[in-house]
Amino acid sequence: MNKLNIKECPLCGNTEFKHEGSSKDFYASGEHFDLMSCKSCGFKFTQNAPVESEMGAYYDSPDYISHTNIKLGMMNILYHNVRRHMLKRKASLVQREAHYHKGRLLDIGTGTGYFAITMKLMGWKVQAIEKSESARQFALDNFELEVLPDDALNKFAPKSFDVITLWHVMEHIEHLNELWDRLHELLDDKGTLIVAVPNSESYDARQYGENWAAYDVPRHLWHFTPVTMKKFAEKHGFTMRNRLPMPYDAFYVSILSEKNQKKNFSFIRGMWTGTKAAIQSLGKKELSSSLIYIFRKK
Numbered sequence: 001m002n003k004l005n006i007k008e009c010p011l012c013g014n015t016e017f018k019h020e021g022s023s024k025d026f027y028a029s030g031e032h033f034d035l036m037s038c039k040s041c042g043f044k045f046t047q048n049a050p051v052e053s054e055m056g057a058y059y060d061s062p063d064y065i066s067h068t069n070i071k072l073g074m075m076n077i078l079y080h081n082v083r084r085h086m087l088k089r090k091a092s093l094v095q096r097e098a099h100y101h102k103g104r105l106l107d108i109g110t111g112t113g114y115f116a117i118t119m120k121l122m123g124w125k126v127q128a129i130e131k132s133e134s135a136r137q138f139a140l141d142n143f144e145l146e147v148l149p150d151d152a153l154n155k156f157a158p159k160s161f162d163v164i165t166l167w168h169v170m171e172h173i174e175h176l177n178e179l180w181d182r183l184h185e186l187l188d189d190k191g192t193l194i195v196a197v198p199n200s201e202s203y204d205a206r207q208y209g210e211n212w213a214a215y216d217v218p219r220h221l222w223h224f225t226p227v228t229m230k231k232f233a234e235k236h237g238f239t240m241r242n243r244l245p246m247p248y249d250a251f252y253v254s255i256l257s258e259k260n261q262k263k264n265f266s267f268i269r270g271m272w273t274g275t276k277a278a279i280q281s282l283g284k285k286e287l288s289s290s291l292i293y294i295f296r297k298k
């Protein structure tokens, strides 16, 4: 296996790291991966993850719900209901934050295309990109939505979009700084960048430590916090305009964290931790399991 051995912090360039723990890949391989943080800026990442070209095998699990549509079990019922609700919330959030009712939208890592088709039906001009061939086929078969493979990102002209969205995608992207540069290039000067990622300083992350399901190693390479996310944005010419909590993620992540540890009554235990996490994040959004960040160009 070719590994992504990080020698320089992608955020600040520092070369000294602290070992934060070891997390297990519960989905696909059962392997352990080291969690590291930069001694200078605190940016947290997965060390020695497989390189992008070899990561495919680590998505090969029927459990990886976001790319499938199997309606089985309590977790899936919960997931699909929450998704329906979140789609509406995301769509209205885009319209509110972008100050456009219709515009040119690029959704990167669109998965099976639910969000992209929602925006298209609302009258937006939508381009969607997804790496997984089977997910692209799903979007075509079910929504007649043509989704482009990930190399399409290099083919658009500068300033082609009013809004770019990445819903739980950035934590997967190997060439992180290149991606940020490309986002800056593709976005119109008055455009809005919307990025949702898990928060490794959330209440539930602190509660579960290295067993926190949203570490999701090795698929998640980067473990952002509100502080490191803001620094990344500033480094690449963006300013942070807003942060919004995603309280439902705490339930899903907590249940999964319990399930991964094979705890008895994992659903109930996870719901309980999720409830506490959601209440905490109402008071302090920096504790939210995941956050939606709204950026504009400087």
Ligand SMILES: [Zn+2]
Pocket (backbone or CB within 6 Å): 009, 010, 011, 012, 013, 014, 038, 039, 040, 041, 042, 043
């Ligand atoms: Zn650093």
